[in-house]
Amino acid sequence: xxxxxxxxxxxxxxxxxxxxxxxxxxxxxxxxxxxxxxxxxxxxxxxxxxxxxxxxxxxxxxxxxxxxxxxxxxxxxxxxxxxxxxxxxxxxxxxxxxxxxxxxxxxxx
Amino acid sequence: xxxxxxxxxxxxxxxxxxxxxxxxxxxxxxxxxxxxxxxxxxxxxxxxxxxxxxxxxxxxxxxxxxxxxxxxxxxxxxxxxxxxxxxxxxxxxxxxxxxxxxxxxxxxxxxxxxxxxxxxxxxxxxxxxxxxxxxxxxxxxxxxxxxxxxxxxxxxxxxxxxxxxxxxxxxxxxxxxxxxxxxxx
Numbered sequence: 001x002x003x004x005x006x007x008x009x010x011x012x013x014x015x016x017x018x019x020x021x022x023x024x025x026x027x028x029x030x031x032x033x034x035x036x037x038x039x040x041x042x043x044x045x046x047x048x049x050x051x052x053x054x055x056x057x058x059x060x061x062x063x064x065x066x067x068x069x070x071x072x073x074x075x076x077x078x079x080x081x082x083x084x085x086x087x088x089x090x091x092x093x094x095x096x097x098x099x100x101x102x103x104x105x106x107x108x109x
Numbered sequence: 110x111x112x113x114x115x116x117x118x119x120x121x122x123x124x125x126x127x128x129x130x131x132x133x134x135x136x137x138x139x140x141x142x143x144x145x146x147x148x149x150x151x152x153x154x155x156x157x158x159x160x161x162x163x164x165x166x167x168x169x170x171x172x173x174x175x176x177x178x179x180x181x182x183x184x185x186x187x188x189x190x191x192x193x194x195x196x197x198x199x200x201x202x203x204x205x206x207x208x209x210x211x212x213x214x215x216x217x218x219x220x221x222x223x224x225x226x227x228x229x230x231x232x233x234x235x236x237x238x239x240x241x242x243x244x245x246x247x248x249x250x251x252x253x254x255x256x257x258x259x260x261x262x263x264x265x266x267x268x269x270x271x272x273x274x275x276x277x278x279x280x281x282x283x284x285x286x287x288x289x290x291x292x293x294x
Contacts, residue, residue, distance in 0.1 A: 022134075022136075022181065022182050022213035022214060022224075023178075023181050023182065023214065023223065024181065025181050027181075027184070028184040028185065031136060031184055031185040032184075032185050034136065034138060034185075034211070035136070035137075035138050035139070035185050035186055037138075038138030038139055038209055039139055040139060040141070051208070052208070053136070053211040055211055055212065055213055055224045056224075056225075057214075057223035057224065057225055057226075
């Protein structure tokens, strides 16, 4: 499926909160994103990353709130994004952080 | 489609909606098989069944029934937790231990509830307790009225009793004391 094709390494991620109102009509991509994030391949990259689903009923926009370990925060508003776009955005940021970490550890050693 | 399998699945879904009082819709994110089996086991203990549903089957069915408002829930992968009894509290307790299943909403006794609605329903006291509380509240006013009405005559009776007792004490002992003043009662 989609989740196994896109490589997302969750190591630099501390927590992911997916907020949506299931009775609204613009939540499909956000819900599919939640399903993909829970895929075992992606979960296996970081067992300590907490993925929570915040199910509301207040007409608020679907939202993905990613908190990284270095304090950075990524907020994706899912109403006008596809699942693929959200996954690639998260994946690219994660790999960028991974790269930075590797370079830092190389410099130290 | 009109193939036999689709017809069978459709019939099953119709049965589910007909025979159960509580139908909860949850998002299913991939779970290891043993966890699914465990969850099914714990829910079965409370007479709650887990049914996997296909959106293509259930969407056309719902759009033509009275459950139209549940339609937006059926995107991505879903499961139904159904029960002929209302076991909202037990269901929430089991689901708390399963983070990969997210409760989206439910149709309980032909009433569509959001997740918050289900949580509120679980917090309500049982029917017997609520009935007891209602009876208590309804009985409170008449009992207050009756005690108010009886108050005057009860007071008068008590005063007369006291008067008689003092008169009797006065006969056996010292001379009679002047009668106590009549209360306005």
